[in-house]
Amino acid sequence: MATASSGSARKAKRRAARPRVSVLRIGHRPGRDPRLTTHLALAARALGAERMYLHPPDPSVEESLRRVASKWGGRFEVVPAANWRAVVREHAGGVVHLTMYGLELARLVPRLRRASSLLFVVGGAKVPSDLYRIADYNVAVGDQPHSEVAALAVALERVRGLPVRGGRAGAQLQIVPSARGKKVRVRPGSPP
Amino acid sequence: MATASSGSARKAKRRAARPRVSVLRIGHRPGRDPRLTTHLALAARALGAERMYLHPPDPSVEESLRRVASKWGGRFEVVPAANWRAVVREHAGGVVHLTMYGLELARLVPRLRRASSLLFVVGGAKVPSDLYRIADYNVAVGDQPHSEVAALAVALERVRGLPVRGGRAGAQLQIVPSARGKKVRVRPGSPP
Numbered sequence: 452m453a454t455a456s457s458g459s460a461r462k463a464k465r466r467a468a469r470p471r472v473s474v475l476r477i478g479h480r481p482g483r484d485p486r487l488t489t490h491l492a493l494a495a496r497a498l499g500a501e502r503m504y505l506h507p508p509d510p511s512v513e514e515s516l517r518r519v520a521s522k523w524g525g526r527f528e529v530v531p532a533a534n535w536r537a538v539v540r541e542h543a544g545g546v547v548h549l550t551m552y553g554l555e556l557a558r559l560v561p562r563l564r565r566a567s568s569l570l571f572v573v574g575g576a577k578v579p580s581d582l583y584r585i586a587d588y589n590v591a592v593g594d595q596p597h598s599e600v601a602a603l604a605v606a607l608e609r610v611r612g613l614p615v616r617g618g619r620a621g622a623q624l625q626i627v628p629s630a631r632g633k634k635v636r637v638r639p640g641s642p643p
Numbered sequence: 644m645a646t647a648s649s650g651s652a653r654k655a656k657r658r659a660a661r662p663r664v665s666v667l668r669i670g671h672r673p674g675r676d677p678r679l680t681t682h683l684a685l686a687a688r689a690l691g692a693e694r695m696y697l698h699p700p701d702p703s704v705e706e707s708l709r710r711v712a713s714k715w716g717g718r719f720e721v722v723p724a725a726n727w728r729a730v731v732r733e734h735a736g737g738v739v740h741l742t743m744y745g746l747e748l749a750r751l752v753p754r755l756r757r758a759s760s761l762l763f764v765v766g767g768a769k770v771p772s773d774l775y776r777i778a779d780y781n782v783a784v785g786d787q788p789h790s791e792v793a794a795l796a797v798a799l800e801r802v803r804g805l806p807v808r809g810g811r812a813g814a815q816l817q818i819v820p821s822a823r824g825k826k827v828r829v830r831p832g833s834p835p
Contacts, residue, residue, distance in 0.1 A: 487678055494793035497785045519788055552818055552825040557805050583824050593689045593806030594818040596711055601686035604793035605800045613749050613797070614785030626744055626786040632775050633744040 469611045470566040473542070474503040474603065477535045477582070478575030481509040489515045490600050491573065496527040498607035498614055500571075504532035524622030539585055544568030546587045549602045550578065553589030556606060563588075563610045571606060573599045661803045662758040665734070666695040666795065669727045669774070670767030673701040681707045682792050683765065688719040690799035690806055692763075696724035716814030731777055736760030738779045741794045742770065745781030748798060755780075755802045763798060765791045 474495045479488050489512055492503045496516070505512060508531030516529045532538050539546055545566045563569060572586060583589055592602040618625035618636075627634035666687040671680050681704055684695045688708070697704060700723030708721045724730050731738055737758045755761060764778060775781055784794040810817035810828075819826035 484678075486676075487682065490679065490682075490790035490792055493788055494790045497787040497789045497793065498797075523787055525787075550825075552821055552827075554820050554822055555805075555808060580824070589822060589824075591818075591820060594808045594820065595689040595715055595717075595806065595811075596685055597689045598682035598686045598792050598796070600682055600790050600792040601689065601796035604790070604796045605690075605805070608797045608800065609805075613747075613801075614787065616747060616786045619787070626783075628746050628783060628786065629744055630746055630781060632772075632781075633742075635744075 469499075470544075470564065471568045472500045472607065472611060473568075473570050474500050475506070475532065475535060475538050475570055475572045476503055476599075477506045477572065477579070478577060479505055479507060479509060479512075480575065481507065481511070484575065485509065485511050485515075487600070488512050491603060492516050492527075492529055493519065494600050494604045495607070496525065498604055499611045500527065500607065502528050502530050504530045504535070504538045506532040506535040506538075508533060520621075522623050524619035526620070536581075536585070539570065539572065539582075542568075542570040544570060546570045546572060546585070547606070548572045548574075548578075548582055548586035548589045549592065549599065549606055550574070550583070550589050551591050551594060551597055551602075553591040556590050556592050556609060559588055559590055560609050569610065571603060573603050575599070661691075662736075662756065663760045664692045664799065664803060665760075665762050666692050667698070667724065667727060667730050667762055667764045668695055668791075669698045669764065669771070670769060671697055671699060671701060671704075672767065673699065673703070676767065677701065677703050677707075679792070680704050683795060684708050684719075684721055685711065686792050686796045687799070688717070690796055691803045692719065692799065694720050694722050696722045696727070696730045698724040698727040698730075700725060714815050716811035718812070728777070731762065731764065731774075734760075734762040736762060738762045738764060738777070739798070740764045740766075740770075740774055740778035740781045741784065741791065741798055742766070742775070742781050743783050743786060743789055743794075744775075745783040748782050748784050748801060751780055751782055752801050761802065763795060765795050767791070
């Protein structure tokens with residue numbers, strides 16, 4: 452049984468070692484990008500990030516994610532970031548700028564997985580040029596024009612693994628995985 | 644040297660075995676979703692899909708992707724699909740519907756990797772209920788509300804691996820991976 456137990460020990464260690472992740476979205480255009488930025492926040496939440504800082508702030512995106520959390524639970528939140536450089540400066544951990552111009556993700560994954568805390572920075576169409584300098588890593592998911600939602604999703608999956616299933620703390624709704632159709636468990640006592 | 648050569652043989656075999664992938668986007672809302680659907684198409688292209696069928700058709704998305712191809716090369720295209728059920732019916736290979744209500748992606752990945760050709764179907768907010776039945780697999784990337792762009796990106800990455808780098812056939816532009824800033828190689832003879 453030595454193999455089995457050292458296997459589980461390795462597994463437990465690997466799980467414990469998943470870095471905690473926050474996301475910083477800069478260059479959001481309120482009024483133009485609400486759906487895209489909401490998708491970015493949903494992807495961040497679904498793939499295990501703890502929060503998304505949003506610059507410039509946009510109460511409509513914050514509200515969308517609050518509605519998601521009230522149904523589906525968990526602690527993910529959208530945090531207004533009037534000053535994004537302060538968020539980068541004050542982050543205690545590696546700062547990873549996702550850009551198609553950066554170094555190949557595959558090469559950096561082993562190092563990123565060992566981090567205890569990471570801040571993934573995701574720009575829009577135009578990115579302030581100092582970001583390339585103040586980030587610890589400029590990382591590319593492929594070298595083709597891309598979607599920031601896709602790049603963030605793939606990077607989170609590679610660094611933290613596929614999302615762990617099961618309802619989140621405080622959830623009213625929980626999905627029961629199903630080969631056909633939709634099965635949702637509603638927690639007793641939830642508002643209709 | 645036996646180990647090394649059998650290693651490369653295995654590698655070559657694994658690479659050859661990557662399934663060819665098409666994407667079918669249904670429930671697109673022209674006028675409301677152009678950016679989101681363009682992001683979906685860009686993610687499909689960047690992560691190795693060959694085409695994206697679009698229902699209902701939207702010439703503005705087709706045109707966006709043609710512009711990308713004229714600069715960045717490759718053969719990816721957006722194909723108008725007035726009848727999406729015909730696309731599903733005529734696809735010679737597995738049909739994978741991405742939905743948060745489906746079975747866990749991790750469980751299905753080994754089987755999907757062995758396929759020679761896959762069609763990933765991605766819905767919008769509302770999905771026709773017969774899709775759950777006519778798909779070969781209903782597959783979830785996590786069990787939380789999500790972005791279809793993120794779900795497609797993660798599924799493609801898990802099934803086909805991270806994108807292979809290097810300029811595509813006919814590209815005018817090619818990125819040189821860089822730790823800081825942007826380096827782009829412009830092919831001689833390209834239009835300014």
